[in-house]
Amino acid sequence: MLEGRMSDTAAGLGIWALPLALIGGALRVSGPYLFVSLGECLTEKSGRINLGQEGTLILGAMTAYGVSYLSGSPWLGVLAAGCAGLVLGALHAWLCSLPRVNDVAVGIALMLFGVGIAFFLGKPLIQPPAPRLSPIELGAWSSIAPVRAALEIHGLLLLGVVAAFVMRFVFRRTRWGLVLRVAGEDADAARALGYDVDRVRLVATAIGGFFAGVGGSFLSLVYPGSWSEGLSSGQGLMAVALVIFARWDPVKCLWTSLLFGGAGALGPALQSIGILGGYNLYATAPYVLTFVIMIATSSARRTFADQPAELTVAR
């Protein structure tokens, strides 16, 4: 519907049509990336990787939609999605704390588990419309529809932006952030200081799951703004690569999310200005971007100085 409205006036905007559609798209598409990457950043700072964020994202999307539908309050849905993510995150942390259980494998398992549960419970939610989050109209001053559409900002996205700066502050300036970083850099040192590393990681992974769950609510309550099994498209895992690119810095996660959002908006944006061929190829843009970035930022010989040393992912 939105795309239809844009293509009506796209002709009058000339070369501005594509950038406008891209900006608007980026602001909508980047939401899930932002929340999941913040959650993953927090988890990885504690020295553990959670590949299950994909499952958490989808379960969060379903939970948010379901609770919003049943209660009539989308914000309650957001909270419920976060709580669902909290549970999955805690489950991941608990499983990983068992001896001889590998965090990468558990992540893949929880990805399938979360998606399975979400599809199972979400079956009855595909049809009924749930109340969605309403945007803040920053473009109300303009009479041009695409400008207004591009500048629709959602409160949830703003919360994510605030969370990014808060998280960076917590990492850098608080005692808890320091403990978290020690657990991620050198578990033995943390133990020697008297901290329970497993508990630090439990808290970090659970809160990380909360963020990913909220990211899911962005999918079902903001954009695309409905629940279907097609929502699952790998954002949860791309966020893991995104965190590497952002060098484990929450604020850089924000900028990178916007970049990924722009890539994800490329297909719909080109469609909105009338370029329809190769839609399936443009839809792969975020994956290709992630792939290229990952190759470009990897190295066989060294690890990054910013990388938590306990992380096994880039060994």
Place this chain on the structure above:
Amino acid sequence: MTSTRPAAGDGAGRFSASVEAAAVPLLGLAVSFALFGVFVAVAGANVGDVYYQMVRGSFGSWFSFQNTLVRAAPLMLTALCTALPAQVGLVVIGGEGALVLGALASVIAAHALGGANPWVVLFAMAGAGCVVGGAWIAAVGALRTLRGANETISSLLLNYIAIGVFKHVVEGPLRDPASLNKPSTRPIGEANALGAIPGLDVHWGLVYGLIGCLAAYVLMRRSAFGFAAKVIGGNARAAQLGGLAVSKIVIVTCALGGAAAGLAGMAEVAAVHGTANASIIVGYGYTGILVAFLARQHPLAIVPVAVLIGGVGASGGLLQRAEHLPDATVNVLQGILFVVILAIETLRGRLATFLPRARVTSESAPNPAAKAACSKAA
């Protein structure tokens, strides 16, 4: 897993170890099905009926068992796409992409050969599927070993890219104008179809799967190459210092895994669909990951596990019709199985029954677990 415990050389110790190797996953299966029972009970279904329908739909009759085998065939091959790279210590989850592109490549090969002898066409289709699937996963291995790019994430990204390319080609350049509702390529032709195994209603893809698993076993457990791969999987640095061509062995192993998944795609096209369309993309690649982990990455163990998981998939339709459960019920069970089987690993080497002899077990776990053990010990 007896071979991973050299110090338990005496017969009784070996036997005890292999009993344990089987007992722990079996316990995991039992726990999983119990948890699944609780889940469906909470969802409002009759647990007894659900179990009954699952057995009926998978192994209850000759017809349903053949359906199970048809589903097990691609799973054996896609499981190899995870299990083979696991031998060198990589966690590859790109089977879906290799399968999809293998299917596409085999269709293109069939079209290119037009009216040639069906044997030639089938051979070319299999070759094309293997080459494309193999190259796809070899790229993952190469990026990991030469560039340090995480193989789990890159292989997953490549799944999405492969599916995008597949859809683009099937809905665009190669679309058969006659396929109206479901964009497909032109059919490969009746003459070129991969037939059924004599006496069965199961296509030859099952034999591909069995041969693939057997070959993988021989290569990985009974050859010098497999030994080198195992050394790399244990400690890539030590292998490098020992003079092994680490990068080459990693890339070849990944290529073989990808070739297996590509062959699965070819068999799905040649035996089941007769054309390339979105029906190919049903998640055999993802289920194959589960099969590989359930089989603890052992090539021969993949065969029975693939049949079991194929049976779970086969019973999905009956659960929908008879119990009115959503089709995702199967996904839930698979998820529970995956989580439980990983968690239950923690019991290995700690079950009192298996403890008395030769306690050298804890450091000789298979690769992914060993990775974790090492990182925890470090």
